[in-house]
Amino acid sequence: MDKTVLKNGLTIIFEKTKSKSITLGICVKTGSVNETNENRGISHFLEHLIFEGTKNRTGREIVKEIEGVGGEFNAFTNYELTFFYAKVLSKFFNNALDVISDILKDSLFEDKIIEKERKVVLEEMNLWKDEPKSYQWYLFHKALYKNHPAKYPVIGFKETLLRLKRNDILDYFDKYYVPNNMVVILTGDITPKIKSKLKKEFDELKFKPIIKPEIKEEKENYGLRIKKRKDVIQSYFITGFKTVTLGHEDSYALDLLSVILGWGQSSRLFNEIRMKRGLSYDVGATHECNKTFGYFGAYLSTEPKNLELCKNLILNEFKLEKLTDKEIDDAKNMIEGLKLLRNEDTKELAFSLGYWENSSKAEDFYNYIKKLKKVTKQDILRVHKKYFTGKYSEILIAK
Numbered sequence: 001m002d003k004t005v006l007k008n009g010l011t012i013i014f015e016k017t018k019s020k021s022i023t024l025g026i027c028v029k030t031g032s033v034n035e036t037n038e039n040r041g042i043s044h045f046l047e048h049l050i051f052e053g054t055k056n057r058t059g060r061e062i063v064k065e066i067e068g069v070g071g072e073f074n075a076f077t078n079y080e081l082t083f084f085y086a087k088v089l090s091k092f093f094n095n096a097l098d099v100i101s102d103i104l105k106d107s108l109f110e111d112k113i114i115e116k117e118r119k120v121v122l123e124e125m126n127l128w129k130d131e132p133k134s135y136q137w138y139l140f141h142k143a144l145y146k147n148h149p150a151k152y153p154v155i156g157f158k159e160t161l162l163r164l165k166r167n168d169i170l171d172y173f174d175k176y177y178v179p180n181n182m183v184v185i186l187t188g189d190i191t192p193k194i195k196s197k198l199k200k201e202f203d204e205l206k207f208k209p210i211i212k213p214e215i216k217e218e219k220e221n222y223g224l225r226i227k228k229r230k231d232v233i234q235s236y237f238i239t240g241f242k243t244v245t246l247g248h249e250d251s252y253a254l255d256l257l258s259v260i261l262g263w264g265q266s267s268r269l270f271n272e273i274r275m276k277r278g279l280s281y282d283v284g285a286t287h288e289c290n291k292t293f294g295y296f297g298a299y300l301s302t303e304p305k306n307l308e309l310c311k312n313l314i315l316n317e318f319k320l321e322k323l324t325d326k327e328i329d330d331a332k333n334m335i336e337g338l339k340l341l342r343n344e345d346t347k348e349l350a351f352s353l354g355y356w357e358n359s360s361k362a363e364d365f366y367n368y369i370k371k372l373k374k375v376t377k378q379d380i381l382r383v384h385k386k387y388f389t390g391k392y393s394e395i396l397i398a399k
Contacts, residue, residue, distance in 0.1 A: 001355070003362060006199065007138075008207040009180025012193055013362055014354050015187045019021045022188035024052035024198075025085040026104065027354030029183070030176040031158070033079050033149040033292065034212055035076060041156015042164060042172050044077040045121055049169060050084070051075070053343040054106040054112040057099075065099050073099070073130070079150055080291050087347045090189035094197075101201050104177065109169050119163060125155055132236045132397045133301070135228075140297060141237045141392040145225040147216065152291050179205040183357045211238065215292045218242060223391040227398065233302045235262070235398040239314060241299030243387060246289040246359040252372045254296060258287035259331040260299055261317055266330070268317045269337045279306045293360040294359040296387065304398055311394075318392075320384050327378060336369050 002014040003294040012295020031043050052059040066073035071088035084103070086096035128134050134246060138153045145151035180201065221241045244250050262269045273283045283300035300319070302310050356365040 001108065001362065001366070002195075004199070005389050006179065006203055008203065008205050009178075010202055010205060011357065012199060013357065014190055015182065015183045015185070015343075015349060016190045017188055017342075017346060017349065019188045019346050020347045021087055022090040022093050022096070022186065022190065022194075023085055023087040023350040024093070024100055025083060025187075025350035025354055026100060027085075027183040027185065027358055028082040029080070029181045029358050030212075031080045031082060031126060032154045032202050032213055034108050034176065035149065035156075036213075038160065039164060039168055040152055041081055041121075041154075042160075042168065044155050045083075045117070045161060045164060046169055046172060047075050047077045047082050048117045048121060049109055050103050050107050050115060052117060052352045053108050053110065053326065054102045055108060056102055056106060059358050060227065062099055065095050069095055069303040071096065076280070077154055077156060077379055078185060078290075079293075080232075081354070083351060083354060085296075085347060088296070089190075090194075091133075092355075093194055096132060096199060097201055102152055104197075105205075107173075107209060108281045109173070111166055111167060111372050114164075115164055116159075116171065118164075121155070121161060122158065125161075128155060130152075132230060132232055136236045136299070136395050138240055139228060139395045139397070140227050140240065140295075140393065143226050144240075144295055145218055145293070145360075146222065148218050148293055149215065150290075155235065172206075175210060178208040178210060180207050181210055183362075185350040185354050187350045187353070188273070194256075204259040207251040209238070217226060217245070221389070221391045221393070223393060225394045227396045230397050232397060232399055234301045236299075236301045237307060237311060237397075238297050238299045239311070239392045240295055241387060243294040243296050243394050244289065245294055246291060246296070246329060247355070247364055248289070249293065250383050250386070251287075251289050252368075252375050253380045254287045254294075254387065255335060255372065256328060256331045256375060256380060257320070257384060258285045259334055260323070261285045261320075262281065263334065266334075269300075269314060272313050272317060273300060273310055275348065277313075279303075279310055283310075289359075307396070315392075318388050320381075320388070323377065323380065325377060328380065331365060332373055332375075335372060 069092040171211040279301040280302045285298040
């Protein structure tokens with residue numbers, strides 16, 4: 001990996017791999033945690049708008065320039081970052097660079113486009129609320145956090161989306177879309193000529209001081225329970241608790257616990273609830289770490305009559321009885337395999353490097369497996385005792 005910082009503060013990461021493709025990713029270090037009560041959802045809204053036209057291209061021309069050569073062009077927003085990328089064959093690198101550079105430098109954010117895309121996002125909100133499997137995670141965050149802005153949905157609220165004006169969009173863009181708040185990642189079939197051209201293209205961006213809102217980490221678990229009534233056939237359930245930030249010494253053991261308890265068909269929860277009893281199709285556990293917050297959650301969907309039994313089965317597995325060395329070794333191998341295989345894709349690798357650079361530093365991405373493999377059974381038992389205290393928040397979406 002080659003990482004450099006330009007005079008304007010822009011971080012550029014190059015990672016050459018054996019691939020026919022190349023992915024150019026832009027990680028903007030802003031997401032919903034940087035928003036206020038007046039503009040909830042603006043990060044996600046801006047992500048939509050930036051594809052919709054520049055001084056040089058219409059929205060259709062922007063997409064066609066990448067898709068027309070068989071490439072992939074997309075973006076997403078989460079709590080702490082916004083990520084844009086173009087993945088193409090390496091011989092079409094110029095297409096990717098021209099388009100990405102254009103949307104960052106010359107997006108118009110026209111009023112007519114804002115109004116059109118506002119309707120699109122409102123429809124996306126309706127879809128999100130209609131889908132219990134997605135909406136339950138917003139409710140879970142709402143139960144976990146009292147002060148941290150992770151309690152708000154990334155997509156925002158209808159009332160804030162409806163009142164956002166063009167000046168709000170321009171102000172937010174000018175504040176956060178500056179070189180010293182962005183990371184450019186290039187992965188795949190990279191040549192010295194490509195590296196030189198990329199640096200030159202973004203060197204003209206102007207440094208601008210930024211002040212982000214202070215975010216205080218919440219450590220206490222409140223054990224809040226939220227029930228949402230909805231006309232659904234199955235009940236949707238999550239239980240879990242706050243944990244740690246990315247790279248924290250406890251995060252590696254918690255990652256292993258999420259695999260042992262709820263990753264894949266070999267996990268304890270899958271075996272107890274689906275394989276043995278056939279009580280749920282979708283059951284599992286996850287541990288998510290970010291720059292300023294983290295959480296552990298176990299989830300399932302089941303018939304209402306089976307909910308109490310399933311809940312008790314999850315809590316019983318949370319006790320982690322009879323933990324074996326083989327389970328730990330298998331979990332380590334599973335995480336290593338999943339991460340290495342996924343990151344053979346230049347797009348996934350670009351995101352992984354941007355994600356780690358945003359949260360700590362990209363180099364830590366390559367140390368992750370080493371640190372994971374050093375975790376002992378005693379480490380896992382210590383972390384289990386520390387976090388699996390019984391003070392869990394619960395979310396239920398039911399009829």
